[in-house]
Amino acid sequence: MIVEIRxxxxxxxxxxxxxxxxxxxxxxxxxxxYNSYIVRGSEKTALIDTVEPLKLHExxxxxxxxxxDKIDYIITNHTEQDHSGSIQAMLLxxxxxxxxxxxxxxELSKDHLGIDEEKFIVIxxxxxxxxxxxxxxxxxAPWVHWPETQFTYLKEDRILFSCDFxxxxxxxxxxxxxxxxxxxxxxxxxFAEIMMPFRNNVLKHxxxxxxxxxxxxxxxxxxxxxNPAQIIEAxxxxxxxxxxxxxxxxxxxxxxxxxxxxxxxxxxxxxRGIHVKPYNLVVTDLGEIAMALVDAATLVIAASxxxxxxxxxxVNAAYLANALRPKTRFLGVxxxxxxxxxxxxxxxxxxxxxxxxxxxxxxxxxxxxxxALKALEDLADEIxxxxxxxxxxx
Numbered sequence: 001m002i003v004e005i006r007x008x009x010x011x012x013x014x015x016x017x018x019x020x021x022x023x024x025x026x027x028x029x030x031x032x033x034y035n036s037y038i039v040r041g042s043e044k045t046a047l048i049d050t051v052e053p054l055k056l057h058e059x060x061x062x063x064x065x066x067x068x069d070k071i072d073y074i075i076t077n078h079t080e081q082d083h084s085g086s087i088q089a090m091l092l093x094x095x096x097x098x099x100x101x102x103x104x105x106x107e108l109s110k111d112h113l114g115i116d117e118e119k120f121i122v123i124x125x126x127x128x129x130x131x132x133x134x135x136x137x138x139x140x141a142p143w144v145h146w147p148e149t150q151f152t153y154l155k156e157d158r159i160l161f162s163c164d165f166x167x168x169x170x171x172x173x174x175x176x177x178x179x180x181x182x183x184x185x186x187x188x189x190x191f192a193e194i195m196m197p198f199r200n201n202v203l204k205h206x207x208x209x210x211x212x213x214x215x216x217x218x219x220x221x222x223x224x225x226x227n228p229a230q231i232i233e234a235x236x237x238x239x240x241x242x243x244x245x246x247x248x249x250x251x252x253x254x255x256x257x258x259x260x261x262x263x264x265x266x267x268x269x270x271x272r273g274i275h276v277k278p279y280n281l282v283v284t285d286l287g288e289i290a291m292a293l294v295d296a297a298t299l300v301i302a303a304s305x306x307x308x309x310x311x312x313x314x315v316n317a318a319y320l321a322n323a324l325r326p327k328t329r330f331l332g333v334x335x336x337x338x339x340x341x342x343x344x345x346x347x348x349x350x351x352x353x354x355x356x357x358x359x360x361x362x363x364x365x366x367x368x369x370x371x372a373l374k375a376l377e378d379l380a381d382e383i384x385x386x387x388x389x390x391x392x393x394x
Contacts, residue, residue, distance in 0.1 A: 002062050003175045005216060005224060006157045008040040008134070012062040014055040015171040022082075022169065026193050027285045030186055031171030034082055035220045037161060038063070039154060041131025044072040046100075048152055048161045049220055050086035059086060060093075070094065073121070073129065075136065076101045077150050077163035079108040083220050087113060100129060102140050104148035128155075139208070141165065143201045145194060158215040164194060165205070166231050168222030177223035180230045185291070186222065187231060191238050192290035196324045199239040206236055241327050243297040245392040247383060248328075249278040250289055251302035252313040257336035257367045258304045264373050265300070265334065268380035273393060281313035286320055293326035297392055298383055300359070301347055305337035309346050318350045325353050330386050332359035332379065336366065359383065 003011040013035035020028050034051035036059065045068065051059045071094045076084045087109075091097060098121045101109065106122055109115045123129070125140040139151040145164045152161040168187040180187060195202055209232070217225040217232075225231050247269055253259035266276045277292045293299070299321060303314035310318070314335075321328070331354060333344050344361050360379055364372040387393050 001173070001175060002066050005037070005159065005176065005218065009154065009157055009159065010038045010066055011175055011218070011224060012036050012038050012059070012066060014051050014058045014062070015173075016052065016055060017171045026169070027287050028169050029285065029287070030169065032169040032221055033171055035218065035222075035224075037218055038066060038068055039131060039134055039136070041134040043130070043132030045070060046073040046075055046129070046131055046136060047071045047090065048075045048218075049077055049083045049163070050074070050090060052082045053085040053089070056086050056089055071097050073097065073131075074099045075152050075161075076105060076109065077152060077161065077220070078146060079105055079112050079148055080146070081112070083163065084109065084113055087115060091115075091119060102138065102148060102150050104142070105150065108146075108148050141205050143198050144205050145198065153212060158213050159218055160209070160212065160214045160216070160228070161218045163220050165202075165219065166217050166225065166228070166235060167219035170222050172223060174223055176226050178226050180225070180234065183223060184234065187234065188238065188294060189287045189291050190221070191235065192294050192324065193287060195235075196238070196290070196294065196326060199325075199327070202235060202239040206232060206239070238294050243327055243329055243390075243392065244275070244295040245273070245387055245394070246275045246277060246292070246296040247298040247300055248289070248292040248296040249276060249300045249302055250281050250284070250314070250317040251278060252281040252304055252311045253302075254304040254311065257364065258302050258334070261334050261336065261362065261364065261368050261372070261376060262302045264368070265376045265380060268377050269383060272380055272384045274380075274383060274387060281317055286316070289317060289320060290324060293321060293324055293328060296326070296328055297387055297390065298330040298332065298359070299328045299354075299356075300332040300334060303333070303335040303343055303347070305335065305341040305343055308337075308340045308342050310335070310343045314347065315350065318347050322351045322353045328354060329356055329390065330359055330383065331356040332361065332383070334362040334376070334379070336364045336368065338366070357386070359386070
């Protein structure tokens with residue numbers, strides 16, 4: 001797909017309508033895109049990022065249709081193959097071209113992509129590259145996903161090419177987006193799965209970008225933001241320490257006992273004015289769990305027992321939460337067992353990255369009786385107390 005963003009600045013990326021899993025891990029319910037950009041100056045032409053190698057043919061068709069017969073510089077903002085995997089192919093077609101990036105990205109590009117060191121021009125933070133009447137400025141942004149991530153700012157056109165930052169996994173013909181209303185959920189899912197572990201760095205770099213006059217943001221996935229204030233403010237909200245009056249309850253039940261506990265606790269939380277998101281882990285896309293973690297004040301993991309440990313689906317959810325490091329404040333564990341259980345110890349040991357207060361646990365032998373149901377009601381009272389003390393109850 002070819003779309004003019006500004007005179008002599010074109011989107012030349014490729015849509016992947018059918019891809020449903022990223023990194024053999026992340027569900028892609030709406031596909032994705034691999035965004036690449038051509039910037040033509042009066043003297044030189046730069047290609048900003050490439051595409052997933054499996055989409056190389058479509059990418060080359062775009063470049064040919066645009067009439068790009070020579071590329072002088074290949075800017076790589078990030079090493080992962082969905083951005084940089086076609087660099088070697090582009091170098092074969094443009095043997096005089098140089099790959100422009102920062103020292104850490106050079107190191108990783110040699111390791112992951114096999115690019116020879118002599119092909120690089122190494123730049124530092126704040127350095128510029130002239131294309132004639134257009135100037136690229138490089139902003140090193142470590143740990144806004146990977147340690148070598150950078151942004152590229154086109155000064156004359158006030159365009160920030162932000163790599164994974166401010167992106168979204170969605171395939172769409174709406175390449176230039178004036179607002180994010182049509183894909184805000186996709187952007188939030190993307191933030192949750194990729195950026196949330198680094199939200200302190202996200203805030204740091206959002207503050208740094210205040211020094212730049214940015215009219216357009218061109219990320220490496222998803223639509224180009226023609227009104228970037230909307231996505232920037234969304235990222236600021238999602239990265240903040242503010243949580244909502246919500247309980248996220250991922251659950252798995254083998255014979256109905258844990259499910260009964262989940263239903264009972266949900267009813268009593270709702271009766272206390274608390275919004276609840278119960279997700280059956282057997283059928284739920286983990287991206288939904290990730291998105292809910294962005295806002296939820298409380299996480300309650302509800303698990304059946306398998307050989308004294310938590311059901312593997314619950315282990316997966318706990319691992320995900322621990323890896324994403326959300327701003328969740330309170331953590332609880334409920335569940336049932338047949339003859340013995342170490343659910344609480346196991347799940348608590350898996351969630352050390354979460355800076356949370358532990359709630360009372362409710363672990364039941366067999367089907368929950370009246371005493372167990374009363375314990376769940378007491379847990380609902382405790383969650384209400386915690387949310388009230390945190391001024392989350394309106």
